[in-house]
Amino acid sequence: MLVMADAGSVVIHRRALERIHLDDEDGSVALLLRLLREGRRTGSELADALAAKGFAASEEDIDAALAQFDDWRLLERAGDDDTLRPEVRRRHESNLRFYDVTSSLEVSSADQHRRVAAARVLLLGAGGVGSGVLQSMVGLGVGHVTLVDFDVVETKNLARQFAYGLATIGERKVDAAKAWADSYSGGTAVEPVHGRVASAADVRELAEGHDLVVCAIDSPDDIQLMVNEACFELGIPYVVGGLAYSTLCYWSVEPGVSPCRRCLQLHRNDEGPLPDTLFERATVNRATGPIVQLLAGFVSMEAMRYLRRTEPPVAAACYHVVELADGMATERHAWQRHPECELCE
Incomplete structure (x- = not known):
C-alpha cells in the first residue's frame, strides 16, 4: 500500500x-x-x-x-507477524506479504498462514497439473497433502512435470513427489497413496478428515461426479482443473453453498444427447510446461481461497476458461442449481 x-x-x-x-x-x-x-x-x-x-x-x-x-483492508494487528516463529517468518515472508492484501483486524496475515499450516488437502493426481499444485502447496506451507496417483515417472513427463527428474524415471510418482517435497521443505507432510480412484466410495474414504479436495485427474470418465458425491457427503469443498484441446479451465464447488457438479450434468441432460461421434478423439496430451504451470497456479489460488477464508472463491459453480489458441481470451460460465438435484435440495 x-x-x-x-x-x-x-x-x-x-x-x-x-x-x-x-x-x-x-x-x-x-x-x-x-x-x-x-x-x-x-x-x-x-x-x-x-x-x-x-x-x-x-x-x-x-x-x-x-x-x-x-x-478497505488497510489495517492489521500491529506486531502479529511476531506471533510466528522467526524461521517461519523468514521462510514465508513473501506469502505473508501477499496475505496482507486480504488481512484485517479480525484475521491477520499470520492467522492466514496458521490456517494454511493446519490444513489437510487431498490431491488426486500427480501428473502435470497435480505435481504443479503439489509444488504450490509445499511452497505455501500447507500442513498435510495426501497425494494419490497410480502412475510411474516416464521420460515424456519431464516436459511438464517439474517435481521429477531423470533419476526418478521408473519410480512411482507419489513416492518421487514425496521425496521432492521432503527435500524442498519440511513444513508439508506428504502422504503418498499409490492406487486408482474407481468410485465415490474411494474418494470418500481418502477425503475423510481433509479440508479440501483438488481433482487433477480425468479418469474414469465420471470422476468429477464421484468427487462431487463424496465431497457433498463429507461437506468438503473441491477444486477441479483441466485442459481440453487448447482450452484451459478450472472451477470449484462448495457443498451446501454453491450449485454442484451434478446440477451441471442435469442441465446438460436437459439439452438432449450429443450428436454421434464421427471420429474417435485422439488421446493426445497437449499440455506443455507453461500450460500446466498456469493451470496449476489458478487451481492453487482457488484452493487457497477455501483454506484461508478471507475472500470468497471466484470459481464456485463457474467455469473459468482461458483459450490458449485464441489470443488468451478469457471467459466465465456459471451454472445454476437444478431443481432435480438431490444433493442441492
Missing part, C-alpha cells in the same frame, strides 16, 4: 490500479495514517495524539475511521 499526501487530500494506492481519494484540508487524515503506521497506540491513545497536535477527535470518531480503513 502506498499513501500520498497532496494539498488538501490524501491518496491511498490500495491496489496497483485502484486509488482511494480522501479530502484532508486540515491534514488530520494524513496525521492519523502516520500514527497508525507506527502501530503503537490504542483508539483512545490515537485520539490523544491527534488532540496534542490540535485536532479534536472523539474515540467514536476514531472508531468510525478505523472501521472504514479496516473495511
Whole structure:
C-alpha cells in the first residue's frame, strides 16, 4: 500500500490500479495514517495524539475511521507477524506479504498462514497439473497433502512435470513427489497413496478428515461426479482443473453453498444427447510446461481461497476458461442449481 499526501487530500494506492481519494484540508487524515503506521497506540491513545497536535477527535470518531480503513483492508494487528516463529517468518515472508492484501483486524496475515499450516488437502493426481499444485502447496506451507496417483515417472513427463527428474524415471510418482517435497521443505507432510480412484466410495474414504479436495485427474470418465458425491457427503469443498484441446479451465464447488457438479450434468441432460461421434478423439496430451504451470497456479489460488477464508472463491459453480489458441481470451460460465438435484435440495 502506498499513501500520498497532496494539498488538501490524501491518496491511498490500495491496489496497483485502484486509488482511494480522501479530502484532508486540515491534514488530520494524513496525521492519523502516520500514527497508525507506527502501530503503537490504542483508539483512545490515537485520539490523544491527534488532540496534542490540535485536532479534536472523539474515540467514536476514531472508531468510525478505523472501521472504514479496516473495511478497505488497510489495517492489521500491529506486531502479529511476531506471533510466528522467526524461521517461519523468514521462510514465508513473501506469502505473508501477499496475505496482507486480504488481512484485517479480525484475521491477520499470520492467522492466514496458521490456517494454511493446519490444513489437510487431498490431491488426486500427480501428473502435470497435480505435481504443479503439489509444488504450490509445499511452497505455501500447507500442513498435510495426501497425494494419490497410480502412475510411474516416464521420460515424456519431464516436459511438464517439474517435481521429477531423470533419476526418478521408473519410480512411482507419489513416492518421487514425496521425496521432492521432503527435500524442498519440511513444513508439508506428504502422504503418498499409490492406487486408482474407481468410485465415490474411494474418494470418500481418502477425503475423510481433509479440508479440501483438488481433482487433477480425468479418469474414469465420471470422476468429477464421484468427487462431487463424496465431497457433498463429507461437506468438503473441491477444486477441479483441466485442459481440453487448447482450452484451459478450472472451477470449484462448495457443498451446501454453491450449485454442484451434478446440477451441471442435469442441465446438460436437459439439452438432449450429443450428436454421434464421427471420429474417435485422439488421446493426445497437449499440455506443455507453461500450460500446466498456469493451470496449476489458478487451481492453487482457488484452493487457497477455501483454506484461508478471507475472500470468497471466484470459481464456485463457474467455469473459468482461458483459450490458449485464441489470443488468451478469457471467459466465465456459471451454472445454476437444478431443481432435480438431490444433493442441492
